[in-house]
Amino acid sequence: MTSSGAPTTDDGVEIRKGLAGVVVDVTAVSKVNPETNSLLYRGYPVQDLAARRSFEEVAYLLWHGELPTRGELADQTAVERAHRALPGNVRNAILELPTTCHPMDVCRTAVSQLGAHDRDAEDSSPEAEQAKALRLWAVLPAVVALDQRRRRGLQLVEPRDDLTYAENFLWMAFGEEPEEAVVRAFEVSMVLYAEHSFNASTFTARVITSTLSDLHSAVTGAIGALKGPLHGGANEAVMATFAEIGTADRAEAWLDDALASKRKIMGFGHRVYKHGDSRVPTMRATLDDLVRHYDRQDLLDLYTALETAMTERKDILPNLDYPAGPAYHLMGFDTQIFTPLFVASRVVGWTAHVMEQRAANALIRPLSEYVGQPQREVPEV
Ligand SMILES: CC(=O)SCCNC(=O)CCNC(=O)[C@H](O)C(C)(C)COP(=O)(O)OP(=O)(O)OC[C@H]1O[C@@H](n2cnc3c(N)ncnc32)[C@H](O)[C@@H]1OP(=O)(O)O
Numbered sequence: 436m437t438s439s440g441a442p443t444t445d446d447g448v449e450i451r452k453g454l455a456g457v458v459v460d461v462t463a464v465s466k467v468n469p470e471t472n473s474l475l476y477r478g479y480p481v482q483d484l485a486a487r488r489s490f491e492e493v494a495y496l497l498w499h500g501e502l503p504t505r506g507e508l509a510d511q512t513a514v515e516r517a518h519r520a521l522p523g524n525v526r527n528a529i530l531e532l533p534t535t536c537h538p539m540d541v542c543r544t545a546v547s548q549l550g551a552h553d554r555d556a557e558d559s560s561p562e563a564e565q566a567k568a569l570r571l572w573a574v575l576p577a578v579v580a581l582d583q584r585r586r587r588g589l590q591l592v593e594p595r596d597d598l599t600y601a602e603n604f605l606w607m608a609f610g611e612e613p614e615e616a617v618v619r620a621f622e623v624s625m626v627l628y629a630e631h632s633f634n635a636s637t638f639t640a641r642v643i644t645s646t647l648s649d650l651h652s653a654v655t656g657a658i659g660a661l662k663g664p665l666h667g668g669a670n671e672a673v674m675a676t677f678a679e680i681g682t683a684d685r686a687e688a689w690l691d692d693a694l695a696s697k698r699k700i701m702g703f704g705h706r707v708y709k710h711g712d713s714r715v716p717t718m719r720a721t722l723d724d725l726v727r728h729y730d731r732q733d734l735l736d737l738y739t740a741l742e743t744a745m746t747e748r749k750d751i752l753p754n755l756d757y758p759a760g761p762a763y764h765l766m767g768f769d770t771q772i773f774t775p776l777f778v779a780s781r782v783v784g785w786t787a788h789v790m791e792q793r794a795a796n797a798l799i800r801p802l803s804e805y806v807g808q809p810q811r812e813v814p815e816v
């Protein structure tokens with residue numbers, strides 16, 4: 436052990452498992468501050484953006500560094516709406532995938548396919564990268580909505596260009612005009628999920644970009660990293676936990692059993708925030724609105740019972756996935772679709788980081804300390 440508590444090898448080399456606490460680069464995209472429980476996108480507090488700005492405006496901000504003027508937003512919106520439909524070849528590729536695979540596999544495959552069909556895939560100029568990021572962001576709702584619908588045995592719903600991003604996403608997923616309360620809640624979740632500095636999936640995207648690989652490869656890899664339950668996969672795992680517990684009165688006993696068997700409780704804890712996730716109060720308030728809208732106090736009771744028990748037992752607080760999971764459930768999404776919803780939002784942050792990495796690149800290649808067999812001779816056969 437070093438004085439910082441980090442383990443060392445027999446030779447005294449300090450090992451930073453999981454790169455915990457290691458600052459690997461600078462970024463101007465967002466600032467996560469665990470001391471003040473705050474998160475800034477390009478300098479703006481995320482909760483204020485969620486309250487006052489659309490997801491489209493936030494996407495522009497994350498990519499370009501400033502909020503859009505009316506004209507800039509109109510230009511971006513025109514491109515976004517023109518690229519909402521899935522190209523036929525990608526739609527067919529999705530339809531051929533088995534419904535036994537996880538929806539994150541569908542997302543990952545779709546982005547890879549979109550890259551293979553994109554004529555600008557190998558053009559890494561800033562203009563081409565920005566255009567690809569925008570097109571990918573525009574089409575991902577169709578990927579997610581199609582996948583949910585085919586699993587339900589329903590036909591694809593074509594996008595509508597008279598609707599906002601959030602309205603159109605819900606329209607394509609459910610085939611009916613969404614209610615205003617649901618649109619608002621969904622939009623807030625998209626804003627909150629869009630960006631979070633050097634998390635595991637964003638770092639993956641940056642590692643891939645650092646080899647001078649292409650943007651679609653970076654996003655495909657990032658989707659793989661987000662899928663895991665220690666990262667984005669936790670939002671669907673929260674709903675699985677709720678289903679396992681059943682009702683609020685069973686939460687304490689369930690938690691005691693789970694902790695006794697050393698299970699990780701999904702939706703709780705965070706690598707950076709140790710005193711609460713900056714985004715939880717906003718998402719929790721949004722969940723409260725949905726609970727009132729759908730008259731589902733029972734779900735909130737279960738939510739609160741598990742949160743209270745977890746705080747009492749372990750003093751570990753919820754992360755964004757904890758309120759987001761039940762919120763998506765109330766909106767009507769299937770549980771396995773929750774992490775793809777995270778993809779649809781985080782693609783903005785990933786691509787902003789791809790562009791930032793490319794603009795000041797250094798190959799990412801850390802070192803490891805070898806602890807295997809010493810050199811030995813290959814025996815004669
Ligand atoms: C949007 C996002 O990606 S947010 C993260 C979503 N992920 C989850 O919700 C999964 C559940 N949470 C976790 O597994 C962890 O809190 C992580 C992976 C997110 C962060 O973990 P780390 O920073 O590596 O902390 P680590 O896992 O070392 O935890 C420290 C201690 O708290 C415990 N702990 C942390 N989170 C949890 C949890 N959710 N349930 C039970 N115990 C936990 C650990 O067991 C460990 O205890 P120990 O010191 O007795 O061994």
Ligand SMILES: O=C([O-])CC(=O)C(=O)O
Pocket residue numbers: 630631633634635666705706707754755
């Ligand atoms: O920052 C992290 O490690 C995980 C997280 O909350 C996110 O990616 O939104």
